[in-house]
Amino acid sequence: MKKIWVFAEYVNCTLDRVALELLTKAKELAAGLSGETEVAAVLLGSRARSACKVLAEYGAEKIYLAESEELGLYNPMLYAPIITNLVKREDPDIFLFGATAIGSELGPTVAAQLKTGVAAHCVDLRINEKEQLVANVPSFGGKILGEILCPDTRPQMASVKPGIFVQGEPEEKEPNIIEEDVRGIKTEGLPLKAITLEKKEIVGVPLEKAEIVFCGGYGLGCKENWEKLEKLATMLGGAAACTRPVVDEGWAPGEHVMVGTSGKSIRPKAYVGFGISGATHHICGMKDSGLIISINKDDKAAVFEVSDAGAAADLNKVLDQLIAKLS
Incomplete structure (x- = not known):
């Protein structure tokens, strides 16, 4: 039996949504493999049973x-050995992680201990005709999409940012829990x-939950x-976002407002871009x-190729006219 695993990130008694997105994708990948394929989740934490x-x-x-x-606060020196031993025992074919702060550290740490590879920050995953995992990763500043395979070692590992894949619909089902003995x-x-966990408060509408996003480029x-873009977003009950160059220039406050393969993936009802060129790593x-x-x-500009409507304008x-109209 083939096995596809998903690391279910559980922090502060909350299951990260990327785990559910990856489980949805895992089921799709399983359909591309011959024979019986089992999809499983790996969950570590304190009082984590409620997420099962x-x-x-x-x-x-x-x-x-x-x-x-002891697993209540994430510590790679505790998490990695548990997961590594579990992989050695169960031998999964594919292991997926969210490309979050935790997953981006834990995935490569586990991969190194298993002497396998990990494709990081993927924008798509598929199974090829040889039943290998093909991971698409932006390269050369997002201008091309590379294909990464791991033909010789197992598990084949990949990390994907939250929001890249669509979360499927749940089906009523009781969990089949395999408890690991971590008493020692x-x-x-x-x-x-790990001493404590502090949650940063977000002012305004969280980017991932905004129905309308106003995004600025270089x-x-x-x-x-x-600042005008932020004002417009506030006036319309939306969120302001940007591309990486805007953060690099110091115009925007930080990476939490950045959209793209090195930032966040979003699915608002409406996206309005200002000064966006259309680089692949942002479009993704x-x-x-x-x-x-x-x-x-x-x-x-390449961005017009993926736009439903647009204007070649200053x-x-x-910005000034929209703000004036709404004031």
């Missing part, structure tokens, strides 16, 4: 559960110790225009928006 039913409803036929108070886990003597030209993060509108003075004038 949700994982089962989204496609996990088994849930490998390691539950302990010890934290004494570890060079790294064409904004200055911090003043970013917003292509599934319901309605895409773009404003760019360059009428040949974004400075458009």
Whole structure:
């Protein structure tokens, strides 16, 4: 029997949505493999059992559960050995992680211990004719999509950012829980110790939950225009976002507002882009928006190819006129 696993990230008594997105994708990948394929989730944490039913409803036929108070706060020196030993025992063919802060550290750590590879920050996954996992990863500044395979070692591992894949619909199902014995886990003597977890409060509408997103690219030209974009988003009950160059220039506050393969993936009902060129690494993060509108003075900008509507116009004038109309 072939096996596809998903690491279910559980932090502060909350299951990260990327686990449910990856389970949905895992079921799709399983359909591309011959013979019987089992989809399972790996769950570590304190009082994490409550998340098992949700994982089962989204496609996990088994849930490998390691539950302990010592696992309440993420520590790679505790998590990685447990997962590595589990993989060596059960021998999964594919193992998927969310490309979150935790997954981006834990996935490669486990891969190194298993002497296998991991394709990071993938934008798509599929099974080829040889029944190998093919991972699509943006390369050369997002201008091309590379294909990464791991033909010689197992498991084949990949990480995917939240929002890349669509979360499927749940089906009523009771969980099949395989409990791992972690009673002997010890934290004494570890060079790294997790002390506390602080959650950063987000002002305004969270980017992933906004129904309308106003996104600025390098064409904004200055911090003043970013502030105008934020004002417009607030006036319309939406969220402001940007591309990486805007953060790099210091116009926007940080990576939590960045959209793309190195930022967040979003699916708002409406996306309005200002000064966006249309680089692949940004498009990957917003292509599934319901309605895409773009404003760019360059009428040949690549972003217009994925837009439902657009205007070759001066974004400075458009921003000022919209704010004036709404004031």
